Amino acid sequence: MAGAALPGRLNWALADVVELRDETPRVRSIVLGCSSWPGHLAGQHVDVRLTAEDGYQAQRSYSIASAPEDEQLLLTVERLEDGEVSPYLVDQLRPGDKLELRGPIGGYFVWRNSLGGPLLLLGGGSGIVPLHAILRHRALSGSSTPARLLYSARSLSEVIYGEQFAALASGGELDLRYTLTREWPSGWGGHRGRVDEGMLRTVSWAPEEHPLIYVCGPTGFVEQVAGGLVALGHDPGAIRTERFGPTGG
């Protein structure tokens, strides 16, 4: 499924739900088979459309978690308690169901091998999803670009893709840092609390090393991190952001 986004109309396609994986109590990954999928870049998203029996429709955007090299499309969705679409995707969808989607969408919050690095990724909560696609693409494309990830989660039980990241880190593919903002186990060796300027200084490469920076998470996280990196001297033009509003649905 490697390939760039194709120009032209984005048509709705019907994908097969192949498998569902519980990532955390509130987060589920949906493995999709979609023969007409045109391919995507790491970091892009799709629109998902649900139709009720009376014809009512709802659409939402979700980041793609899989790499362009992967055979199947992976979406990872967090259930928002007051959401309209995410509770259906997380709680009601079953293997064998079908899901309408169109994409890929967005072309700025993307990374491909040729963009180089070093690659500094900062994710908050389910904002980790497009960063997972980037790291997977980096590994599967055989890139040697240095990569560092700061992942902010409420607690270890809310960490998504923890095993995959640990495997990349133990293979020397990823410099993996965590900060836990609400709960941490005794003897926790990672960072604690919300990201602040001191943590950013510890975690980032110096501005002179010109890292390519990708920040994704809730608005408060992105404002704090992107603003902090600019204050540390990083070029605002090298900082790509993607924000999840509280009403992502």
Add this chain to the structure above:
Amino acid sequence: MSFISKGFRGRRPPVDPARVPPGQYVTSDFPVLSAGPTPHTPPEQWSFTIRGAVDSPRSWTWEEFTSLPSETPKVDIHCVTKWSKLDTVWSGVSIDTLMEGVATEAGYVTAFCDGGYTTNVPLTDLTGGRAWIALGFGGEPLESEHGGPARLLVPHLYFWKSAKWVRGLELTIADQPGFWEHYGYHDYGDPWREQRYQGD
């Protein structure tokens, strides 16, 4: 005919459905979306410029701009990421006021912004009382994460056209794709025709 998602009921909008464009849902929040860090330009370094295919460019300082006649449009806004927000109240300067006396052959406008963002809009969509440079929201100065000190407000098009941190309008003869338009978003962006992406 769309595929029916078994068991999906959905929520109906809490308002007259005729006010909600296709594929949108109504929210009372004000989500933030932008491609990079939030710029913070102090008033003394801020100016607003109309340039490009015009008889002569014109420019206002922050002090001059905030002395222009202000209007308080109450409008519905529609973001391409699917949320709509109804009855939002803004304050700002009508583009008609800024374009008074400007002679131009241009058919299009590229709004340009701090942070490098751009977006393209036909000139006729910015005039006739349909667009403003907004400085206030909900009775308060516009917050920087929502585009303050000044953003373009073109409520009848998807909200990425309402460029945050706007610093001026470049008038052009031909339509030139802006930032998101270059990445596949629609050149016009009418929410009622669901023109989200190129080809829609």
